[in-house]
Amino acid sequence: MRILSWIFRGLGSVVKRESVKRTCRMSRVSICFIQETKLEVITKDDVRKFWRDVNCEFKFVAAVGRSGGLLIMWDKNEFILSKVWSVDSLLAIEGKWVKEDVDVVLINVYAPNSVLEQSSFWG
Known part of the structure; x- marks a missing residue:
């Protein structure tokens, strides 16, 4: 299993989307976490453009204004969501790594930068 985690600072431009696409396809990752998408909506068509084939699933948390936003994409032959x-x-997902037959919880976090907000978030 290969996992990629990336703080991206916005997926709005074509150049950044192509970078995600190229990296996911070349690395043949099983699962990809992206933080700070800065997108309020992510569609299945968007995700299919990032992934190497149509055999993917995803979950996301929308950005609030121009900050935040989380995306998890995975190969549904390798991870089964429950x-x-x-x-x-x-954004947390629970499921099973198929080949290893192991139940896992995977968490994508984009914590606040200020110490006061971090204290509240982690508390």
Whole structure:
């Protein structure tokens, strides 16, 4: 299994989207976490453009204005989703790694930068 986690600072431009596409395809990752998408909506068509084939699933948390936004994409032959939890800065998925036959919880977090907000978030 290959996992990629990336703070991207916006997926709005064609250049950045192509970078995600190229990296996911060349690396042949099983799962990809992206933080700070800065997107309020992510469609299945968007994700299919990033992934190497149509055999993918995804979950996302929308950005609030021009900040935040989380995306998890995965190969559905390698990971089977059973549960999802999400809040503004956290997206967690529970499921099974198929080949290893292991149950896992995977968490994509984009924590606030200020110490006061971090204290509240992690508390």
